[in-house]
């Protein structure tokens with residue numbers, strides 16, 4: 508079998524060689540894979556999360572690719588910690604070319620039973636974390652330009668029970684994305700969002716985990732089967748199905764793209 512020829516000009520548009528990418532939520536799931544995908548494209552990465560063991564595991568995967576990984580434990584719900592993340596990235600790498608706000612949490616409740624602590628947690632991570640992450644990235648990129656990628660959700664486009672706070676934050680992420688695109692454009696800053704459909708990560712494993720944290724394989728298959736049944740492509744996603752979109756949005760191949768929401772979701776939602 509011959510190796511297909513990839514035109515160097517095409518590959519160059521998707522390359523992140525020589526660039527620095529900050530990724531939040533990088534200890535797990537989509538964020539961990541985003542750090543790896545960006546490193547595969549040639550970037551050095553600065554990775555942030557509250558889960559330090561998970562960050563170290565991601566850093567090892569990045570270093571195995573021959574790229575630098577700087578670990579910065581960060582609670583994105585605290586603006587001062589996001590500012591410290593940006594400062595650490597600039598101190599270590601001298602510039603920030605890509606900033607991906609991936610950290611997120613979900614908690615399930617009907618609106619009538621919604622507790623205030625969970626409400627505040629979801630708002631703080633998903634909304635405050637994304638907003639102040641964008642602000643820190645814009646300030647870091649205002650001389651050089653750059654690409655910001657936010658993470659919305661299919662849940663932002665489709666009302667569903669039990670996720671009212673989560674869905675509200677993910678709808679807000681789409682509007683923050685357009686605001687950043689509007690104010691950042693004159694500085695050469697692009698901002699886009701992905702809105703993932705059901706993607707196999709620890710976040711969705713909550714649906715089929717036992718109280719001891721182990722996975723119930725029968726419940727898992729039933730949920731995956733149900734999700735496949737809702738999708739025109741009859742698929743659920745892997746983290747790479749999101750990070751390939753993120754790479755496109757981070758790269759020069761998307762130089763004409765800003766303020767948009769890219770929905771890798773097997774066609775489940777087409778707003």
Ligand SMILES: NC(=O)c1ccc[n+]([C@@H]2O[C@H](COP(=O)([O-])OP(=O)(O)OC[C@H]3O[C@@H](n4cnc5c(N)ncnc54)[C@H](O)[C@@H]3O)[C@@H](O)[C@H]2O)c1
Pocket residue numbers: 531532533534535536537538555556557558561581582583584609610611612632658659660661662702703704705706707708709710711
């Ligand atoms: N998996 C899906 O099906 C799906 C669908 C739509 C959207 N999303 C979104 O994708 C993003 C990544 O989710 P995932 O599926 O990889 O889940 P995940 O649970 O595997 O990863 C989320 C990461 O965010 C981190 N995090 C949580 N609170 C934090 C905080 N305060 N500060 C810093 N880091 C924090 C967690 O430690 C974890 O590493 C989230 O924004 C999520 O809402 C996921």
